[in-house]
Amino acid sequence: MKPTLTIFKRELRSYFATPVAYVFIVIFLLLAGAFSFYLGGFYERGQADLQPFFTFHPWLYLFLVPAVSMRLWAEERKSGTIELLLTLPVTLWQAVLGKFFAAWAFIAIALVLTFPIWLTVNYLGSPDNGVIFASYVGSLLMAGAFLAVGSCLSAATRNQVIAFILTVAICFVLLLAGYPLVLGAIGAIAPQGVVDAVAGLSFLTHFEAIGKGVIDLRDLVYFVLTIVVWLYASTVVIDMKKAA
Amino acid sequence: MIETRELSKRYGNLTAVDAISFKVEPGQVLGFLGPNGAGKSTTMKMIAGFLAPTSGSASVAGFDVETRPLEARRALGYLPEGAPSYGEMAVREFLDFIASMRGLDGDAGERRIDDAVGRLQLEAVLEQPIDTLSKGFKRRVGLAGAILHDPKVLILDEPTDGLDPNQKQEVRSLINSMARDKTIVISTHLLEEVHAVCTRAIIIAGGRMLADATPSELEARSRYFQAVSLSTANVEQAKAALSRVADVAAIEIDPQDQRITAFPKPGRQIFVAVSDALKAQNVTVRELALEPGRLDEVFRSITQGAGGKGART
Numbered sequence: 231m232k233p234t235l236t237i238f239k240r241e242l243r244s245y246f247a248t249p250v251a252y253v254f255i256v257i258f259l260l261l262a263g264a265f266s267f268y269l270g271g272f273y274e275r276g277q278a279d280l281q282p283f284f285t286f287h288p289w290l291y292l293f294l295v296p297a298v299s300m301r302l303w304a305e306e307r308k309s310g311t312i313e314l315l316l317t318l319p320v321t322l323w324q325a326v327l328g329k330f331f332a333a334w335a336f337i338a339i340a341l342v343l344t345f346p347i348w349l350t351v352n353y354l355g356s357p358d359n360g361v362i363f364a365s366y367v368g369s370l371l372m373a374g375a376f377l378a379v380g381s382c383l384s385a386a387t388r389n390q391v392i393a394f395i396l397t398v399a400i401c402f403v404l405l406l407a408g409y410p411l412v413l414g415a416i417g418a419i420a421p422q423g424v425v426d427a428v429a430g431l432s433f434l435t436h437f438e439a440i441g442k443g444v445i446d447l448r449d450l451v452y453f454v455l456t457i458v459v460w461l462y463a464s465t466v467v468i469d470m471k472k473a474a
Numbered sequence: 475m476i477e478t479r480e481l482s483k484r485y486g487n488l489t490a491v492d493a494i495s496f497k498v499e500p501g502q503v504l505g506f507l508g509p510n511g512a513g514k515s516t517t518m519k520m521i522a523g524f525l526a527p528t529s530g531s532a533s534v535a536g537f538d539v540e541t542r543p544l545e546a547r548r549a550l551g552y553l554p555e556g557a558p559s560y561g562e563m564a565v566r567e568f569l570d571f572i573a574s575m576r577g578l579d580g581d582a583g584e585r586r587i588d589d590a591v592g593r594l595q596l597e598a599v600l601e602q603p604i605d606t607l608s609k610g611f612k613r614r615v616g617l618a619g620a621i622l623h624d625p626k627v628l629i630l631d632e633p634t635d636g637l638d639p640n641q642k643q644e645v646r647s648l649i650n651s652m653a654r655d656k657t658i659v660i661s662t663h664l665l666e667e668v669h670a671v672c673t674r675a676i677i678i679a680g681g682r683m684l685a686d687a688t689p690s691e692l693e694a695r696s697r698y699f700q701a702v703s704l705s706t707a708n709v710e711q712a713k714a715a716l717s718r719v720a721d722v723a724a725i726e727i728d729p730q731d732q733r734i735t736a737f738p739k740p741g742r743q744i745f746v747a748v749s750d751a752l753k754a755q756n757v758t759v760r761e762l763a764l765e766p767g768r769l770d771e772v773f774r775s776i777t778q779g780a781g782g783k784g785a786r787t
Contacts, residue, residue: 232574232577233575236571236574236575237575240560240563240571243567244560244562244563247562247563247603248562309558309560309561310554310555310556310558311558311559311560313519313522313524313554313555313558314552314554314558314559314616314619316523316524317522317523317524317547317550317552317554318547318572318575318576319544319547319548319575319576319577320544320575321543321544472524472525
């Protein structure tokens with residue numbers, strides 16, 4: 231566990247050693263605000279809740295999380311530090327987890343910094359804070375799932391741009407897996423059972439379910455499993471690609 | 475101790491490392507020599523546990539690198555090719571990170587870091603981001619990371635690459651000072667380095683091990699070994715005198731500086747005979763020298779023809 235923690239700390243600190251962290255946080259906060267107020271009609275709706283705020287999180291994450299995850303392994307491979315890291319007394323899992331949790335913590339920090347909007351809505355009315363809390367949890371879980379996908383694809387290439395684009399593409403499909411755009415395409419070539427299975431994989435349906443204020447065990451398990459599976463895939467890809 | 479048994483790495487049809495077996499004991503400094511792409515780095519990566527061998531095995535301090543990777547890595551200090559490090563970190567942060575990964579915390583860690591910093595003279599740059607350092611400093615930071623936990627076994631891939639002559643000298647004396655109780659393997663393509671630090675040299679090319687000997691044994695394979703060279707104003711007369719010496723097998727004259735080299739018949743020593751013959755013929759020489767073997771010549775004759783077809787290092 232100790233090496234995981236050491237890697238976690240090093241990674242998290244490295245985000246703040248470069249402008250990446252500040253640029254990311256500022257853009258995230260600006261966009262989150264802009265979307266809620268202008269596109270979401272935060273005031274116009276006249277309701278004391280944060281639904282307009284959370285609705286846009288998946289779309290924000292779609293572009294911002296891959297920007298964080300693209301460097302996770304691609305950079306290590308490009309600079310050769312992967313050889314340094316993986317010849318230290320650390321298992322591949324510990325390294326993958328340390329890096330993943332650091333990136334996740336970083337996004338959590340950005341998410342926590344949106345707290346003024348929570349204060350605002352409490353000042354303006356009396357929202358259901360349980361629902362808001364659940365939505366935050368759901369949002370963070372979804373960000374984790376995006377990151378895990380990004381971790382795997384970052385391991386697959388030493389080119390960060392490719393890692394970014396692939397992650398966006400796969401996350402987009404996973405987001406919309408429950409929607410006609412994806413289901414229609416799959417339905418044309420696969421039986422109904424497959425279509426249902428894919429529909430069950432949708433980030434968006436599970437996120438929206440949590441956003442209703444009920445943290446259902448199934449939704450929780452879904453996100454945790456998604457994260458574990460993609461992180462496992464990361465370890466496999468890293469092991470395979472090391473030789474190349 | 476490092477031991478490899480039939481260690482091999484294949485990429486598809488390409489054999490990068492072909493059944494290399496050797497054993498290095500504590501107190502030995504083994505130099506890995508070979509042209510670029512010979513398989514030196516690939517072999518080191520496998521011993522360090524970064525690459526899995528296609529077949530064969532390697533062990534570090536008695537631990538098989540595949541079945542007991544963590545124990546093997548704990549006993550090992552490894553400087554990868556190019557001395558990679560995290561550029562955005564300050565030198566001290568980086569060394570703290572390595573120490574923590576090695577389980578060296580608190581006072582013990584501090585002491586080890588101070589020791590490594592002192593040995594590699596990094597005091598002046600401790601707070602600087604590694605990205606801003608010169609190539610020589612970066613390499614020394616990498617070396618400091620490799621020796622931080624005072625490992626029993628050290629594998630250094632081109633430890634002096636990119637250093638200026640003074641720094642090269644310092645790193646070599648560092649390696650010499652650690653050699654007594656450690657098992658050290660370095661790779662290099664500087665033949666002078668083999669002389670300066672290695673007690674043993676392995677030459678590989680095309681993934682195959684072609685020689686395993688001490689530097690002086692290698693030199694003895696040179697055709698220059700025990701040859702006598704001289705320079706004189708009277709080239710023709712000297713040549714005539716030399717050709718009369720019984721044990722001289724061949725005489726060559728350097729077309730550029732007219733230096734004459736007399737090669738002995740195998741196993742013979744000709745220095746005394748040559749100097750006597752010159753005296754007898756009244757040939758005055760500006761200078762007369764007994765040639766040591768030439769490692770570069772041995773290196774060339776061993777590695778050429780063996781084919782440097784391995785595409786990776």
